[in-house]
Amino acid sequence: MHTPVRRSRxxxxxxxxxAVGALAIAALPASHLAGSxxxxxxxxALVRTLDHAGNGFRSRVGVERLVQDRTVTVEEAxxxxxxxxxxxxxxxxxIADAERVRRDLGDVHTDVALSAxxxxxxAPSAGDVLRxxxxxxxxxxxPVPALHAPxxxxxxxxxxxxxxxxxxxxxxxAATLRQLRLEHExxxxxxxxxxxxxxxxxxxxxxxxxxxxxxxxxMRDVHEQVLRLQGExxxxxxxxxxxxxxxxxxxxxxxxxxxxxxxxxxSAMGLQWPARGPxxxxxxxxxxxxxxxxxxxGLDIVVGAGTAVHAAADGVVFLVRDGGATGYTYVxxxxxxxxATLYGHLSAVTxxxxxxxTAGQFIGLSGGxxxxxxxxxxxxxxxxxxxxxxxxxxxDPLTALP
Numbered sequence: 596m597h598t599p600v601r602r603s604r605x606x607x608x609x610x611x612x613x614a615v616g617a618l619a620i621a622a623l624p625a626s627h628l629a630g631s632x633x634x635x636x637x638x639x640a641l642v643r644t645l646d647h648a649g650n651g652f653r654s655r656v657g658v659e660r661l662v663q664d665r666t667v668t669v670e671e672a673x674x675x676x677x678x679x680x681x682x683x684x685x686x687x688x689x690i691a692d693a694e695r696v697r698r699d700l701g702d703v704h705t706d707v708a709l710s711a712x713x714x715x716x717x718a719p720s721a722g723d724v725l726r727x728x729x730x731x732x733x734x735x736x737x738p739v740p741a742l743h744a745p746x747x748x749x750x751x752x753x754x755x756x757x758x759x760x761x762x763x764x765x766x767x768x769a770a771t772l773r774q775l776r777l778e779h780e781x782x783x784x785x786x787x788x789x790x791x792x793x794x795x796x797x798x799x800x801x802x803x804x805x806x807x808x809x810x811x812x813x814m815r816d817v818h819e820q821v822l823r824l825q826g827e828x829x830x831x832x833x834x835x836x837x838x839x840x841x842x843x844x845x846x847x848x849x850x851x852x853x854x855x856x857x858x859x860x861x862s863a864m865g866l867q868w869p870a871r872g873p874x875x876x877x878x879x880x881x882x883x884x885x886x887x888x889x890x891x892x893g894l895d896i897v898v899g900a901g902t903a904v905h906a907a908a909d910g911v912v913f914l915v916r917d918g919g920a921t922g923y924t925y926v927x928x929x930x931x932x933x934x935a936t937l938y939g940h941l942s943a944v945t946x947x948x949x950x951x952x953t954a955g956q957f958i959g960l961s962g963g964x965x966x967x968x969x970x971x972x973x974x975x976x977x978x979x980x981x982x983x984x985x986x987x988x989x990x991d992p993l994t995a996l997p
Contacts, residue, residue: 672789672796679782679789686779693772697765806972807888813923813971814889816916817937820927824913824935825987831911831929838951839909866907866995867954869938870961870979872898878991887973892989893937893982900942900977902961906952907936907981907996915944917969924969925980926958933987934995939980941969 843849876883876895883891910928913935918924925939926946942962946952961979962969983992 666800669793669796669800672793676786676789676793679786682782683779683786686775686782690772690775690779693768693775697768697772809922809972810887810889813973817925820914820916821935821937821984822987824927824929824984827913828929828933828935831913832931832933834911835909835931835951865997866936866983866992867905868896868996869904869907869936869981870896870898870902872896872902872978875976875978878989878993886975889973893939893980894992896979896981898961898977898979900960900962900964900967902979903957904938904941904959904961904979906954906956906958907983908934908954910936910952912946912948912950912952912958915946915948917944918971920968921971922969923971923973924962928952928958933985935984937980937982937984939982940971940974940978942967943969 840849844851873896874894875897876891878891878894880891880895883895906928908928908930910930912926913929914927916923916925916927923939924941924944925937926941926944928936928938930936938958940961940963941959943960944958945960946956946958952958961977963974963976963978963980964970965974965976981992983990983995985995
């Protein structure tokens with residue numbers, strides 16, 4: 596029953612992505628649409644555009660789902676708080692009722708009351724009354740005094756028994772009141788805990804929403820810069836090739852005529868590790884996705900804050916993004932052969948946009964400790980985030996590293 600709805604949603608999303616891709620192609624510089632550009636190259640550009648648009652869509656959905664999860668947590672905490680408040684209210688009403696009962700019963704001084712057993716021993720039986728009456732008549736005396744004394748004793752006995760029963764009820768009411776007060780004390784403690792948890796859940800939800808907006812902005816910025824870089828990679832490739840050719844010619848290792856024929860081509864991917872350390876999260880790590888709501892398109896290399904970070908290959912610095920005290924600092928390098936690399940969570944940067952770098956060159960210091968300069972919201976500890984982009988699409992860096 597739900598299949599048509601899912602298909603229509605998927606179709607709508609695909610339609611939006613295709614429209615975005617078409618608009619991006621239309622916005623390409625005229626040099627990209629010149630007659631020298633093949634149909635295949637335009638199709639490849641469209642695929643890259645769609646891939647980036649899809650990444651943005653999936654990231655947005657993931658972040659929204661993360662916020663929804665926090666909202667559910669807040670609702671559950673509020674429900675628990677309401678239940679605790681209702682429990683305290685009910686117990687307070689029962690305590691008030693118990694106190695009213697105790698006041699109505701009054702204070703009974705059971706220490707002066709006779710025990711029921713002794714009263715039963717002293718209370719006359721019916722036989723005793725008859726014998727006393729017969730004895731008075733035999734002696735010619737009036738039977739009234741003989742009857743009065745046993746009746747008075749019976750009345751005293753009944754009053755004493757009633758007093759004992761009254762005391763028993765009063766004591767039970769007092770015990771009930773004590774129990775209710777104990778339950779109220781426990782419920783009040785539960786209420787304090789529930790209120791604190793609800794407040795914490797609301798703070799977490801607010802923080803999660805703020806983080807989600809920051810993460811969305813960061814992902815959007817990175818995607819836009821990577822897309823921009825694709826339009827510059829051909830020039831970067833030519834620039835790096837010309838530099839390498841000049842160096843080889845100066846060393847006598849390349850004939851100038853070979854340079855004119857473009858003999859020096861880009862070599863296969865072969866990157867150096869930008870820093871050395873264990874990996875805490877790999878490419879498209881599922882735990883990262885669940886925690887931050889966005890795909891993890893790189894490697895997280897665990898190194899201490901302030902560790903030297905090195906360029907993975909010869910290249911040109913395309914962008915240095917300084918996130919400041921609360922934002923995300925990263926460096927984006929363009930290399931030969933349609934390759935690009937990104938270095939994230941940097942605490943300091945030692946290169947500038949447009950600068951040429953060589954493989955292994957020091958480009959900055961790692962960071963990533965939450966709350967520090969350049970760490971941004973997508974981190975739980977010090978590390979270097981490293982991405983590799985090939986022809987506009989992210990790839991697993993492990994496929995390009997030794």
